[in-house]
Amino acid sequence: MHRRFQRAYTSIKENTFVSYVKIATAGGFCDIDMILVKATSPEDIPLRDRYVLQLLKIFMISPPSYRTFATSFSRRFSRTKCWRVALKCLILLHRLLRALPYNSPFRTELLWTRSNGYLSLNPCPFLDTSSTNSHDYTHFISSYANLLNEALDCLTIDCVEAYEEESDEDEDEDEEVTLIERFPDKMKRVGEKLEILPQLQTLIDRVIECKPKGAAARTFLIQCALKYIVRDSFFCYNSFRREIVAVLDNLIQLPYRSCMVAFGVYKKAAVQADHLSEFYDWCKSVSLCGIYEYPFVDRIPEIQIQALDSFLYGMWQLTESSSSSSGSPIASTVGSSSSMDDEKPLVRFNNWVQFEDDEKKEEKALIRFDNNKIMSWEVLLEASVLLAPLLVSDNCFYLWNDVNEETGDDLKIQVNNLV
Structure with a gap:
């Protein structure tokens, strides 16, 4: 009886918020709070693209709106007890992170709200009270939030890739640079790659943890969220495979300590490849993304380790x-x-x-x-x-x-x- 009362109360509260926002919008009032509530309505329909485009347009016109959104998002995500609302909040955050560049103030404001305790993604305080299988939905929401929290801390990946592109252009322009002069810069870039690899491995671990369980695995909204997660994992794994090859090609030229760090990453990659391959096999079995989109997962034999x-x-x-x-x-x-x-x-x-x-x-x-x-x-x-x-x-x-x-x-x- 108590659980039924909680489910009924959560449903009435969330639908009341959406109804109020629709009335206010019809009267000519519209701001970020109202767009956020309408985008995260407790309905079994995917997040509509028009809400993402509206927010991007507001960000482009008014830069101070970044902090307004970060505050509104933190309040909306932390107060809801409905897994549909929480899931759409995370999908909206995920899509905005993909649409905006890494040096955008959007990430800075999110990090500010997190550091000041307004936003908590890891550990995630969400607890579903709107469904009979609340444990399955709570587990997936927490895993998804941990993944996005880890993604906020991986800004250096894009920065290093941009630095490498600039360095490659400089090397093409200056053909008279000797091999000895280029070697220290090359080793510096290899050292930066060695710092990125553990971050990429952590992201891959967070992706694998997002595999839903029980009733959550058969839910349409969660499968929609998984498509964004899985497609981003393709880029993440391809980046990891490219970086680990670059490090191993220069392994015997690295200092001993760096060699041992690289070996630790390579040893973990052997175990992680098995888990990632199993996760991709499950994704293929439920028809997530096209078969041609999945990258080839390199299996590392134990004898090589x-x-x-x-x-x-x-x-x-x-x-x-x-x-x-x-x-x-x-x-x-x-x-x-x-x-x-x-x-x-x-x-x-x-x-x-x-x-x-x-x-x-x-x-x-x-x-x-x-x-x-x-x-x-x-x-x-x-x-x-x-x-x-x-x-x-x-x-x-x-x-x-x-x-x-x-x-x-x-x-x-x-x-x-x-x-």
Whole structure:
């Protein structure tokens, strides 16, 4: 009886709001609050495009309306107990985020309302009281809100892509720049990609969590919302696949710590690919989007993860042994430094050894190639999988390659000393 009373009260309240707004609009009064209420009516019809266009037109004419919308949206979303109203609020927010550029004041105002406690998307306080399967609808609304909350924090993705386009244009104009001068900029961009990859993985996790359960999976309005979510996941996954390939192509030129971060991302991607593939299979089974729209999900075999782990561990052990083999000059230097007042003390933390200096030196790459030869990480990984013979001599190791037998050249890789 109590649940029936709650459902009846929620329905009467939401329909009363919509009826009042329609009367006020007919009398010539119309503002953002009224557009928001009409757009999020508790009806089993999708969000109409005209409300999105009206809001975009108001934003273009009156920039202060961004804060007005953010405040009205926060009030509307936080007070409703109807899953239809809450879902349409999130769909409206999602569509506006897609329509407006990343540097628009719209995102800034949303972040302001969130930071001041007016808007809460994660954790989401919504609790449905308008249906018999309230748990299923509450779960989907909370998952959808968490996804949009994560999307608000991923502004750097667009910024870095714009920076890369500008950098590529500058490189095309200046053809006289040497490879050595371009290398630091290239490594800087790889480092920025390495910061973006965990954000993309978090977004993909939030997308997978949006899979509805129970009665919510069979609801037409939720399937409409899923189409926006799934299509955005295509862009997100394609961006992740492109960025991870760019990082892995330069893996052996990165510092050891960055290599381990990239390996952690790659290891998580292997598990995430299985979950994403299952989610896409379910979406195809309920006819969400066209079959041709779904990207190919790369499955990463476990043997490849193990081989890359062994390779990185072996490189670090080899580097440590190379550092310890030259320990006598270091030891003599440290021993003599006790008698010198102006000698910098030796600082050791974890497995890293460095000297204090006024200027911070740039961390060297884990592996450096002789004769400026570029070797992709796939070649080294394949060699480690095939258990190619390894010969260590003079801080170098040799991988015998059948392709190089004709020329008589060996694949020689120089391992840097971390001291």
